[in-house]
Amino acid sequence: MEAHGLLKNKRGIIFGAVDEQSLAWHVAEQCHAEGARMVLTNSQFGLQLGNIRRLSEMTESPVIECDATDVEQLRALLSESMRLLGGPLDFILHAVALSPNIRRRRSYDNINYSYFQQTLDISALSLHKLLQTAKETDAIAEWGSVVALSYIAAHKPICGYVDMGDAKALLESITRSFGQVYGEEKHVRINTISQSPTRTRATEQFPELHIMQTFAGDMSPLGNADAESCANACVMLFSDYTRYITMQNIYNDGGFSASGLTSRYILNSKYVELRKNENKGNNTDTQH
């Protein structure tokens, strides 16, 4: 998509880019194209795993290691970012998630509670820790914008997503609660974007991804939203065009969350057979 300088003179931090598939990678590229200057950050493991150095070169952004669950590391990240970028931050992307229960193929009714706490800490409480630390250190500028990435499983159970649905529900709740406090005091906006299922390193742990992508694609009038469209939605929320949008969960999902039953789903499903039989008038199951 053509850039319009929407983030010219803005400073930000992007969490969670590990490789080219990462949603955060696309967001960083798009923010750079729109004129922003950024710091990229990830955990020690995330930095070792992927090729963030390439993104750093492409977007001319320094990289700072930070475990998003560690308040002291968050404090250092915020202070060093302000120093490197020359002032308080205008935007932050939180694209951080991990579930040890999913990794170890645990089902929702056989959860390990220590893993569950890690899931909540990494995937949801880290947003609270980030916001509280930013507020204490006055690291976000007036009318700054924070976006965290969520998923429909915060509202409807998705088979195989295990404890991440609870983590996303908490993430969206923190967005509203902190959005109220930070908005009143400093006009800082906090929103989540709920993204269509998209193939990334994180979803490799999720065996049902392909089924979910096919199902969501069929049930979304516009089809599944890709990573680039997620980045566009983030840029929109970081920009000054959305100054009065806060404490919201915005669906970037092709309409999936609002859809009941689409004709595409019927055409691609076993219901085709049911309909054929119904048309023949010989299927008593579908007469009711």
Ligand SMILES: NC(=O)c1ccc[n+]([C@@H]2O[C@H](COP(=O)([O-])OP(=O)(O)OC[C@H]3O[C@@H](n4cnc5c(N)ncnc54)[C@H](O)[C@@H]3O)[C@@H](O)[C@H]2O)c1
């Ligand atoms: N891919 C999807 O289908 C999808 C859909 C909706 C929402 N999301 C959300 O988007 C966000 C980004 O995920 P992604 O799909 O791009 O996968 P990804 O694997 O590229 O990104 C997840 C990131 O979290 C980082 N991370 C994990 N633990 C961390 C910690 N303690 N401190 C700092 N960083 C840590 C990882 O290193 C990685 O960079 C996640 O919040 C995910 O739940 C993804």
